[in-house]
Amino acid sequence: MNVPEELRYSSDHEWVRVEDGRVRIGITDYAQDALGDVVFVQVPEVGAAASVGDTVGEVESTKSVSELYAPVAGTVIEVNADLESNPELLNSDPYGAGWIALVEPSDASSVGSLLDADAYRSLTEG
Amino acid sequence: MRTSPLDSQHRQLGARMVPFGGWEMPLSYPEGTLEEHRRCRTDAVVFDVSHLGTVRVTGPGATEALQRSLSNDLGRIDVGRAQYTHLLDPHDGSVVDDLIIWWVGPDTFDVMPNASNTEPVRDALAASNVDGVSVEDTTPTRAVLAVQGPEARRRLSSVSAEAADVGRFRVAPFEFGGTTCWSAGTGYTGEDGVECAVPVEAATDFWQALLDAGISPAGLGARDTLRLEASLPLHGNELGPGITPLDAGLGWVVGWDKGDFRGRSALESARASGPARVLRGIRVEGRRPPRSGQAVRRDGRDVGVVTSGNFSPTLAAGIALAYVEPSIAVGDHVVLDVRGTEVPGTCVELPFVRRD
Numbered sequence: 001m002n003v004p005e006e007l008r009y010s011s012d013h014e015w016v017r018v019e020d021g022r023v024r025i026g027i028t029d030y031a032q033d034a035l036g037d038v039v040f041v042q043v044p045e046v047g048a049a050a051s052v053g054d055t056v057g058e059v060e061s062t063k064s065v066s067e068l069y070a071p072v073a074g075t076v077i078e079v080n081a082d083l084e085s086n087p088e089l090l091n092s093d094p095y096g097a098g099w100i101a102l103v104e105p106s107d108a109s110s111v112g113s114l115l116d117a118d119a120y121r122s123l124t125e126g
Numbered sequence: 127m128r129t130s131p132l133d134s135q136h137r138q139l140g141a142r143m144v145p146f147g148g149w150e151m152p153l154s155y156p157e158g159t160l161e162e163h164r165r166c167r168t169d170a171v172v173f174d175v176s177h178l179g180t181v182r183v184t185g186p187g188a189t190e191a192l193q194r195s196l197s198n199d200l201g202r203i204d205v206g207r208a209q210y211t212h213l214l215d216p217h218d219g220s221v222v223d224d225l226i227i228w229w230v231g232p233d234t235f236d237v238m239p240n241a242s243n244t245e246p247v248r249d250a251l252a253a254s255n256v257d258g259v260s261v262e263d264t265t266p267t268r269a270v271l272a273v274q275g276p277e278a279r280r281r282l283s284s285v286s287a288e289a290a291d292v293g294r295f296r297v298a299p300f301e302f303g304g305t306t307c308w309s310a311g312t313g314y315t316g317e318d319g320v321e322c323a324v325p326v327e328a329a330t331d332f333w334q335a336l337l338d339a340g341i342s343p344a345g346l347g348a349r350d351t352l353r354l355e356a357s358l359p360l361h362g363n364e365l366g367p368g369i370t371p372l373d374a375g376l377g378w379v380v381g382w383d384k385g386d387f388r389g390r391s392a393l394e395s396a397r398a399s400g401p402a403r404v405l406r407g408i409r410v411e412g413r414r415p416p417r418s419g420q421a422v423r424r425d426g427r428d429v430g431v432v433t434s435g436n437f438s439p440t441l442a443a444g445i446a447l448a449y450v451e452p453s454i455a456v457g458d459h460v461v462l463d464v465r466g467t468e469v470p471g472t473c474v475e476l477p478f479v480r481r482d
Contacts, residue, residue, distance in 0.1 A: 036142075060414065060415050065465075
């Protein structure tokens with residue numbers, strides 16, 4: 001299972017990457033593998049504000065539906081429009097072209113409370 | 127949890143295994159459900175469906191026992207043919223199981239229930255009160271492999287020309303690995319193809335021969351999206367307790383012209399009162415997959431409920447089967463309640479996807 005060292009992770013199997021003070025969000029390789037073929041992504045709305053753990057979207061595969069939870073508090077400033085016609089990007093490139101949303105965090109330091117790669121790897125192997 | 131005779135083959139191929147009807151069976155292989163679905167629509171795949179039951183019914187009273195126990199009329203067919211039929215609840219005429227009969231010899235039938243219904247079907251057949259009948263669950267003696275797709279017969283012919291040549295809803299024996307197997311022109315995908323019952327001792331070699339012939343494995347995930355596109359009912363979803371064959375639009379499965387059978391009088395009452403609901407197909411706008419249990423609304427009012435729903439890979443759209451009020455017709459616009467989001471859709475002609 002691919003767990004990039006430079007990312008932070010939530011226990012709900014989302015990753016975050018800090019980019020110039022903003023936070024890019026997606027689901028992990030582990031999550032996409034568990035879901036199977038993704039056929040629909042309900043991305044958050046641009047402008048939506050969320051607290052940590054709020055439901056901000058849904059990922060549907062041929063076998064199940066999974067909710068997306070906000071890994072950090074903040075406001076959605078951009079979403080990945082490619083997912084509307086190509087939701088399979090979550091399977092083929094979960095840490096790259098399959099990103100879901102870009103968030104302006106209300107507290108940039110909150111990323112520090114998320115899991116690092118080692119901790120997330122232990123979670124998925126545990 | 128029961129396992130297929132091909133369990134270790136599936137695991138070696140990297141299959142994701144899931145519990146299904148008391149069995150642990152492949153959900154998908156590493157290529158994934160969408161690719162397996164596509165291959166079945168364009169080439170050929172093989173499903174291990176060994177979890178289906180086989181109940182062998184033999185003896186001079188076998189035909190009569192089946193005529194009295196099951197809804198369809200064996201008088202419509204003969205030896206060497208297969209028939210889709212139902213076991214009905216005698217009290218309300220609802221469908222206890224939907225199954226296929228293979229008429230393999232003059233007094234010999236292989237009755238194939240759904241996995242979790244094998245015991246009730248066996249028990250119902252054993253209780254037919256007809257003399258000269260033996261009923262035996264032979265499920266553990268064989269594997270059943272469904273070879274499906276437009277290229278299924280061509281690819282299968284390199285393994286067994288006899289197995290590949292069996293006609294639609296025909297049943298014929300063939301030899302493989304020094305043992306007698308059976309092939310039937312049946313399936314559950316909407317594509318051409320056959321289903322082969324192979325004794326356990328030859329199952330691994332037969333499976334490998336199919337893979338070597340370029341037939342790729344497919345799991346329960348693709349089996350479900352394929353059968354949904356073909357709008358074939360799934361017991362536990364479109365059929366089950368409280369649902370008659372007439373509700374499901376399967377009146378053709380009922381042998382009204384034969385004598386008495388289990389559930390007949392209850393079904394006659396249901397026929398007289400007319401259907402309270404009908405099974406309709408709904409295509410939604412966009413890719414979002416409907417799911418069973420979601421409400422169907424029209425003009426703000428609940429008019430039905432989804433029994434099966436998923437993403438249709440062929441149509442690249444969400445599709446659903448739903449029981450709705452009889453007034454809801456093909457062409458009507460409806461709305462599905464997808465966990466609080468209203469998703470618009472239209473009632474469409476079935477099947478959703480028709481073979482070329």
